[in-house]
Amino acid sequence: MGSMATAYLTGFGAYLPGDPVDNDGIAARLGGDDAVTERIRRRVLDANGIRQRHYALDEHGEPTELNEELAVKALQAALDDRGIRAEDLRMLACATTMGDVLVPGFASMVHGRLGGGPMQLLSASGVCASSLAALDAAVSKIRLGDHPRAAVVGSELSSRSLRQRRFDGIRAGMDSHFLRWMLSDGAGAAIVEFQPHPTKPSLRVDWVRQVSLAHEHDVCMRSGMSGAEPSVGRTWQDVDIADADAAGMFVLRQDVSMLDDLAEAGFRQFEELVDIGLVDVSHLDHVVCHYSTNAFRDLAFDALSRRIPNLNTDRWYSNLETRGNTGSASIFIALEEAWRTGRFAPGETVLLAVPESGRFSFAFAHLTVVAPPGHAS
């Protein structure tokens, strides 16, 4: 095949459940108000720099919504932003770390709730970088000309597994506290089309790239097994559920000692983008980066500044501090806010960067702001 179409992001939506919860309001939702936990929480919060976040939990810690509902609300906001309906979509690509149910796939549940007509689905699982894996799939199908319009959503409702009942009676070290006081809920979505928005600027998707280095790294973030290596007969599916629970298999854990390696590997991936010419540092105007904690912000900024001399804080965007770390939803929630608040001007370029600790994955997307047809950019 010769010519391909171009993919544009033409509508953006985000949904953050409930009122923002500040650092003093966390314990009411997630529990853990004993003195030791309190001390650990303060330490983790000081390091990650998150000041407020959203939980789909009421003030007593009871769930208020399903993950699929968060996804649908973000999608509906993106459809409204673009001025189209679910019936206009021909593909839906959904990213989440954990759906509400084990079976069927998350995208099937989101489609069922969203409605619209027949469409292609993709459930991208994984962790944070599944967001751009879903975007890549939608963009590829648009570029092939197979579909005129697709929607992508990243959605997370991790809070229910961060509540105290999951931690009662189990060993919970820094590997679980680190995530417990970092993750929160939300969803972000974008509309992908083969034509730019008729009357407003769009983001042209120049490329999406995702690389896994799992071949040379152990598991960093995990749930459903004991230890860092899955073994036959010892995963959560093999043993009694009560035993799995007692063994803490359902707690989400991260080997924090590996995070420096993760950051280094991420910088090397970025360097490679520059070295092979995918990123032209003299024409890179904005970086929207997902990172789990502010501890990595300065590291990342320094690393990027080595290759982008004109990078300054105005061109660097993250809303981690106010929207929290929402995993696969984060990059879309950040992009939506950056877009809505007018940070980008026609002609400018944007790099999305999503490192994923799970087992060392890195995803990037390069976007260019284009004026609506008939307007010089």
Add this chain to the structure above:
Amino acid sequence: MTIDSSTATSDTISTADASAPAGVDILAERLADVWVELEERLDRVPVLSRLAAGTVTLHDYQRLLFNLRQQVVDGSPWISRAASNFDIDHFELRTAAIRHAEEEHRDYLMLERDYVAIGGSLAELRAGRKNLGSEALSGYMFHYADQPNPVGLLGAMFIIEGLGAKRAAGWAARFQEVLGLADSQVHFMRYHQDADSAHTGDLEAILTSGIIDDGAADEIVRCAQVVARLYALQLEELDH
């Protein structure tokens, strides 16, 4: 239109005479004149002049496909009908028509896929009606195909296949260039460059095979003139 072909076409096959009829070269020139006139007219068709100027919109392309589809679905049926009206003395033309009808039979499905791939609704496309030009073109083709030995339809083929072979791929490329379409959104127009080049080759072979006499040549030219005008009308009357 004058369809008095029963007499004219009954002796169109000169089976005994192996030498080419004297009018063959003139037939080619006369058809070339019809083609030139058609091209001049096409240049003035609004959607095609917007295409040339680069101001064409996705809506234009969508409406063009919508309008073409309503007539394209009739293509294979009128050729089939013509095939059934060639008697045994016109066996080669019957053979050619049957083969051609089969080849065109599924073309409209390609067009429908293109229409859906750019965001159109298949249900709306299939519920569409012919525009004024398509009505006239389709009506003329079926009427002509109903005649005994409708040799003049070679003139219709000359126009329709010629548009496919010589113009459609150019239109496709220009739509792609202006609107940023993928190949899979312009299947129908791209496909016709190859398919119709093969058909016009077949047509060329028939026209120069010695089986066309002067009377048939007149019919062919007349039919080409009518079809050229009605095809352009179809493009001029989008959605009317």
